[in-house]
Amino acid sequence: MARHVIPATETGSDRRSFLKGSAVLAGSTFVGTTASARAAGANERFRVAVIGTGGQGKGHVRNWLGHSDVDLAYVCDVDDARRAEAAALAPAAKPLSDLRRVLDDPSIDVVSIATPDHWHTPAALLALDAGKHVYVEKPCSHNVREGRMLIDAQQRTGRLVQHGTQTRSSAGHQEAFAMLREGAIGDVLVARAWNIQFRPAIGKEQPSDPPAGFDYDTWVGPAPMVPFQKNRHHYSWHWWYDFGTGDAGNDGVHELDLARWGLGVDTQPARVAALGGKYAHDDDQQFPDTITAVFEYPAADASRLGTRQLIFEMRLWSTNYPENVDNGVEFIGTGGRMFISKRGKFQLFAGRNQKVDKVLAGSLGGSVSDHQRNLLEAIRGQAELRADAHTAHLSASLAHLANTAARLNRSFEFDAQSEQCPQDAEANALLARKYRTGHWGVPAEAVA
Numbered sequence: 326m327a328r329h330v331i332p333a334t335e336t337g338s339d340r341r342s343f344l345k346g347s348a349v350l351a352g353s354t355f356v357g358t359t360a361s362a363r364a365a366g367a368n369e370r371f372r373v374a375v376i377g378t379g380g381q382g383k384g385h386v387r388n389w390l391g392h393s394d395v396d397l398a399y400v401c402d403v404d405d406a407r408r409a410e411a412a413a414l415a416p417a418a419k420p421l422s423d424l425r426r427v428l429d430d431p432s433i434d435v436v437s438i439a440t441p442d443h444w445h446t447p448a449a450l451l452a453l454d455a456g457k458h459v460y461v462e463k464p465c466s467h468n469v470r471e472g473r474m475l476i477d478a479q480q481r482t483g484r485l486v487q488h489g490t491q492t493r494s495s496a497g498h499q500e501a502f503a504m505l506r507e508g509a510i511g512d513v514l515v516a517r518a519w520n521i522q523f524r525p526a527i528g529k530e531q532p533s534d535p536p537a538g539f540d541y542d543t544w545v546g547p548a549p550m551v552p553f554q555k556n557r558h559h560y561s562w563h564w565w566y567d568f569g570t571g572d573a574g575n576d577g578v579h580e581l582d583l584a585r586w587g588l589g590v591d592t593q594p595a596r597v598a599a600l601g602g603k604y605a606h607d608d609d610q611q612f613p614d615t616i617t618a619v620f621e622y623p624a625a626d627a628s629r630l631g632t633r634q635l636i637f638e639m640r641l642w643s644t645n646y647p648e649n650v651d652n653g654v655e656f657i658g659t660g661g662r663m664f665i666s667k668r669g670k671f672q673l674f675a676g677r678n679q680k681v682d683k684v685l686a687g688s689l690g691g692s693v694s695d696h697q698r699n700l701l702e703a704i705r706g707q708a709e710l711r712a713d714a715h716t717a718h719l720s721a722s723l724a725h726l727a728n729t730a731a732r733l734n735r736s737f738e739f740d741a742q743s744e745q746c747p748q749d750a751e752a753n754a755l756l757a758r759k760y761r762t763g764h765w766g767v768p769a770e771a772v773a
Contacts, residue, residue, distance in 0.1 A: 371701060373435045374399035374427045375418075376448055378411035379559060381462055381489075382439035386414050388694040389437065392701065399427045404559075405538035422540060424448060425765075428455040435700070438462060439489075442575075443548045443568045446471035447766045449486065453478045458704055460697060462489040463582075464574040464721035465714065469744055470757035472718035472725075474770045479714040485703055487710060488717030490582045491696035492667050496687025501665050502587050509673065511660025516588040517636040518580035520572060522651045524641040526608040527556040527564060547766035549759055556609055564610030567758070571612030574724040576652070577639050579667070579691075581727075582712075582720035583654045584635050587663075593722060593741035594620035594635070599730030605642035614641040618727035637727055648672075667691055729755045 371394060375385045378400050389397050400411035401421045412420040421427060427436065428451055436452040438445060438461040446466045449459045465488050466472035479486045492498055505513055532552035535541035541553050548567045551557075563569035573581075601616035616639040624631040647653060653666035661675040669689050673681040702708035722744075729752060730736060737752045739745075746752035760767040 369394070371395050371434045371704070372398045372432050373437060374401065374430075374433050375411065375437045375439065376401045376424045376427065377438060377440035377444070377462075378402040378407045379404075379439065382407075383411055383414060384693060385437045385439050385460070386411050386418075388697055390415060391694055392697065394701070398430070398433060401427050403540035403543045423543070424451070428452060428457065431456070433457055434704070435460060437697075441544070441562050441568050442570050443467050443562075444546055444766070446475055447547050447768055449475055450478050450768050450770075451766070453482045453484045453486070456482070456484065458485045458487075458700065460487045460489065460700055461717075463717075464570055464578045464724055465717035466721050466725070467570060468756060468758050469722050469725045470771075471768070472714075472721055473744060474768055476714045476718055477770070485700060485710055486714040486717065487696065487700040487703075488712035488714070488720075489693070489696070490579055490691075490712050490717070490720060491693050492579060492583060492689075492691030493586070493711040493716075494695040494699050495667065495689055495691050497671070497685040497689035498583065498586075498665065498667075498687075500685050500687050501663065501671060504673075505587055505656060505658075505663065506589065509661065510656060510658030510663055510675070512631070513588055513633070513656050513658045514631075515634045515636065515657040516584035517638070517655045517657070518577075518584035518653070519638040519647055520577035520580055520652055521638065521640045521643050521646050522576070523644050524572065524614065526606040527561045527610050529609050530554050530556045545761070547760050547764045547768075549761050554609075561610075564612050566611050569612065570721075570724055571728055572614075572641055573612075573616060573618075573637070573639055573727050574721065577637065577727075578721055578724045580652050580654055581635075581637055581723040582716075583665070583667075584637070584656075585720055585723065587654060587656050587665075588622070588633055588635055590622045590633060590635075591719065592622065593719065593744060594726070594739055595623045595741060596621040596736065597726045597730045597739055598736035599727050600734070601639070601727075601731035602734075612728065613639075613731050615639065616727055616731050618723075618730060620723060620726070635723070637723070639727075665689065725756070 373389050373395050389395050397415045397418045400418045401424050402408040403422055408420045436457045436459055438448050445461050449461045452459050532554050535553040557565050563575050599618035601613040604615040606614050618637045620635040622633040650666040650668045656663045664672045667689055671685050673683045675681050699711050703710040737746045737749050760771055
């Protein structure tokens, strides 16, 4: 099936060719421009569209409006009420319900995606092929296979993808992880991340009619069509296999990303193990409310010396947290330990639990505005992108693999090159997903 392709349009503008052609792809492909082109584009403005205007999407709107060199041109949502709320925040932006009309506009430079997870990669692929740069919310993909599609599209089109793991733009985390690289705690062999908070049950419902003003057919999009259900709608879609990625992909992906960053691994894990399930909530949700997952990254040789391990804990029924923070990461090295949290906490220990008096100069909070600014500067060739598709895929994959292992209730081997589980058809089937036959949002790669 062919993807929705935008026809080439002559704009007569050097600015447009510059903004769409310049790129710094961290850890990936470099698509450059001349120094004179960079200088010419430095003072140009960006036209941005936001697709998906729920809670996080309205946050995108507010933050884009805070950039003096950005014109917010469109707000797009299939829910009339949410679209109206976003339009009230940005009166100069045109409200639309069909993302294809946004992509048809050749003047749009950046598409900011804050849809439900099942639309993240399909919408990003459509935007990239339409010549737009992309800011896509976490997780960048619904499954492992889609993350690879996103990398391929980023490289094929030469456009930039920034992932919504905004703590990558935290100066405090950058400073702390530079210390890890410099040997502050010796060789870092273990990272432990946690996502512990109370999420209420979603109850039990039966299919019913969608509410007025909500385009349910477009909302389902490329996912398999199922009847509307009240607890499979706004936000509660997170807990359903066809639409969400559970809380491992919703909130846990932030900590998984930080753990992988600090651990210093830039590949897929070789082994995955997890236990989990619905331990607390008797409701309709499909994803676990409890997971303990372990990922192993092999050493460079057969000695196993230097093998690294990443541990992830998720409990959605507790308000008692390690280090008194709901989200945090701990790194354990051969010469010490580091604890860091985006909630503003940092501790460093050397030797036998000897506390080191160290205060980070930068903020530990993740700023969406700073992350957006990094994308704009990267488009201009003035900065390295902090969370490109490669970085996004490796971190989002950890959420997907944890969910897969918990769903199978067993461990499995994972080949980093093929991104498949050798001789494990059951696990491999969960690394991708089924799509809705004939829908325009289905990635072309999925049906090729």
